[in-house]
Amino acid sequence: MHPALHRDNLRRLPLTMRLAANAAISADRTVADVRRVQGYIATASRTQARWTLPVFYTNLDTAELPDLDTFDTEAPPPDTVSAIGRALVSLYSLYAMKSLEITGADLWPRVWPWARFLHVYRAQLPGSPPDESDFCLSFLSFARLGLDHPGTLTLMMATPWFWYMLAQAWIHLPTISGLRSKLVARNDLTWFLVQDQVTDPANMAQLIEGVGGTLAHLAQLVLLFIDGIVPADEASMDQTLIDYLDRMLTFVGLVEPALQDPFQATAVLGPFGKALLARNIIPILIRAFCSLSNSPAPPTLTALCSCFDLLAGLFLTSDGYATMPEALDAGLLRALVMSAQCSFANDVHEKYYKLYFTLFLPYSLVHYRFLSALAVALHGITHLVDTTAFKQCSTYEMWTEFLSLANERLEVLTTFDSSRSSRNVKACDNLQCSNVDVKNAFRRCSGCLSFYYCSQICQITDWRHGxxxxxxxxxxxxxxxxxxxxxxxxxxxxxxxxxxxxxxxxxxxxxxxxxxxxxxxxxxxxxxxxxxxxxxxxxxxxxxxxxxxxxxxxxxxxxxxxxxxxxxxxxxxxxxxxxxxxxxxxxxxxxxxxxxxxxxxxx
Structure with missing residues (x-):
């Protein structure tokens, strides 16, 4: 047992606190006794508060956990009701004291069983049950302390259903009202999500079950998180928010490795990637692109490269590539041009811009829908591409090559939209006939379903002689x-x-x-x-x-x-x-x- 958990520490407390602490560990202790010690902690010094640890350690004795079979079928006896109440007060006290870093190896084996029980049976607890959101988020804040101590962290992450509890806390993240509290919770959550252990199949299964049971639920929470920290008006982001964004993008790459490195991407998007795509991750990422391009250089580069990787990984798959027109509508060209001339653009690897300006965008210039969106997008960034900064950046030559081809294809688009071609013009497939008209004026060959003839004579002629x-x-x-x-x-x-x-x-x-x-x-x-x-x-x-x-x-x-x-x-x-x-x-x-x-x- 860690020395801080020995009852001898109670002797160091001031008389009033010591009397209350001794009552809270006595054989006939009550919930009120433990709550009285909890009240003293609010005004005690940090050292005095830690001397009360034996009180809460004692009242989290797992030997007092209710028998679950009996608890499910019968009303709990008074002793069990008292044990539950004392454990709940003890948990909240420990959460507030943030003492896991010094006593983790000994405290965690008692904290976890009670936290798990109180969460699972919250609705069935006697009296007023704890607020689920507050309980889960308090647990998250307490568990975060273990990240600074490898031994405690290993113990926590090896605990069955630990990741389920983290996921439950994640669900309640949007309910936090205070800005500082929300920042702290985001920080606590994202530090866990970038741990290597999250990729363990058993841990991932627990996390998915905790967020709702499917990858779609997980994807929805990821997008809500990113959407909540990226400004809607392309405003710059401070280092704290950039760190949160970068960790969440890292988590996406851990769950779907093909999205972590576009040069290792596969042609088929995995189930998590498809869930992200179905919930419109691309417009959110493009918005993040623009905000990062307006943000200070030192903390931004890593997050910007993560955005590049994730977007490219999506576009390199058939499902993601099909969304290129929508990406243009959402500002993809604007984001690329902005990032190419931001203050730290020279540190962004040229390979990222090559993917877009020599592969994704030129390859898409055979799409009617893409070209229609491109015409609007180009008009909207005229002021960005006509600057000295953009013309001097290393990306400009690739841009001009793409723009030259794009203008050629836009010329075809203009001709197509203004001509009979847009009405699906056909020509008689009898090469000896020059009749050209709308599709409905022709009859289709019933054999190949591909050739059209303006008359039966032309069909017979082509059959016999063509x-x-x-x-x-x-x-x-x-x-x-x-x-x-x-x-x-x-x-x-x-x-x-x-x-x-x-x-x-x-x-x-x-x-x-x-x-x-x-x-x-x-x-x-x-x-x-x-x-x-x-x-x-x-x-x-x-x-x-x-x-x-x-x-x-x-x-x-x-x-x-x-x-x-x-x-x-x-x-x-x-x-x-x-x-x-x-x-x-x-x-x-x-x-x-x-x-x-x-x-x-x-x-």
Whole structure:
């Protein structure tokens, strides 16, 4: 037993306190006796208060814990009622004294069983039960003291259901009214959440059960915590709040390791990451980005890099990548530009900006929804990108390269929105017909569900003389249509057709020359023109391939991967290298109808 817990210490107390303390450890002690000692602590010196520790240690004797089977079925006898009342007063007294650091190894084995019992059976306790919020948060404050003493900390964290109690305290964090009390509770909680022991499966299971039973409950608490400390107006954050934010982001990375290091991210988001995404973590993180960029340099860098890691880890998954348009709406471009020219921007590793300006953002420029959001976002940051500070930062060259490509795609978007293309224009797939009209004016082939004809005559002509008979079942695989890309909208598919057509026309003279050379070198051999958007700017080349080969190579995933990076490939040292998005165009030498760029036709 620790010397501070021996009854001999009571002799050091002033006479009045000593008499009360002796009564509180006597055989016929009552709740009132223990409460009287508790009252003296408020005016006693710190040393005198610690001399009363034997009183509370004695009244937390686990031998007096009620028999749970009897407690559940019968009214407790007077002795048990007294023991419960004395234990409750003793716990609150110890919580106020913050004495765990000196007596942890001996005090904890008595504190925990009673704390656990009083919490579980709170509603069934005789008299007035303790307020659950106050009880849990007081326990959290008391337990935090053990973090400074490795022996006590190890003992606490090895205690079954300790993490459950911490989770219960976390639930009640939003109920705290006083600013200082809220800051203290946030500090206490986040220190536990960054301990390595939290990743132990048993501990994590307890934590999840304590917050409500699912990862969705845990995600909701994480977002409430971050939302509660990040200013809504991009104001700067002080070091205390930045520390809390950084610890919470570290905790997210511990629960979902793929979000801790984007260069080790997987293409599929884990269940916790999906729960965070479903509850709109990205707008909150972007808000944190902006506030951190306006905050003092020394404490901010680590938290800002954690934001970078977490966001990039989300965007590198198919679920997270699909939210890029919403991220633009929430201010992603603004956050990137602000952070690139903040006072400590030179200390932010260039790899973070490369991920966004050379991968995420350029790759997204094939999305109709993304480009629509981008146009608004660019207009909103004109004053930020036109500053001397931004033009002199190391990120500016990457930005200008992205902006050049973005402006090209926005030009296509403008053309698309102002033309008949936005009404889902189709062309007759009989290459001998030049009829172009809205989709409803055509009939679709019932075999491949991909080709459209303006009349039965055109369908018969293409079947007999255009090669459709030999490849009807194959074309459905190569054709960008709802059949092969159920995830994108008709407007998105129409925009892609417009984009490929636009790029084809720009390179038409060069491509026609290459096609002529290919046909002279390989007479009668079919080929495709590949449009690859995986690196941002389109790459086009001619590929010798038969219809059967094309079907085997292009399985339809290529179309789907335009909207989600499912076919992510990594090279070299693991840096993400983008996704291949081949698109085929017809190989006839004449100007093709607008809808014929996503299929091959034998020559």
């Amino acid at each position: 090669g459709h008979r030999e490849a009807c079942s194959s074309y459905g695989t190569l054709f960008l249509s709802a059949k092969n890309d159920e995830e994108s909208t008709a407007r998105q598919r129409s925009f892609l057709r417009t984009l490929v057509q636009y790029d084809y026309q720009k390179a038409q003279s060069t491509l026609l020359s290459k096609q002529t050379s290919f046909m002279n070198a390989h007479p009668g051999k079919p080929f495709l023109i590949i449009h690859d958007y995986s690196k941002g700017r389109v790459k086009m080349w001619i590929k010798s391939v038969t219809i059967v080969d094309a079907v085997e190579e292009f399985t339809g995933v290529e179309w789907k991967s335009i909207l989600s990076p499912r076919s992510c490939k990594r090279y070299g040292n693991g840096n993400p290298c983008g996704w291949n998005i081949p698109a085929t165009r017809n190989t006839t030498l004449r100007d093709p109808p607008p809808n014929q760029y996503l299929r091959s036709r034998g020559v």
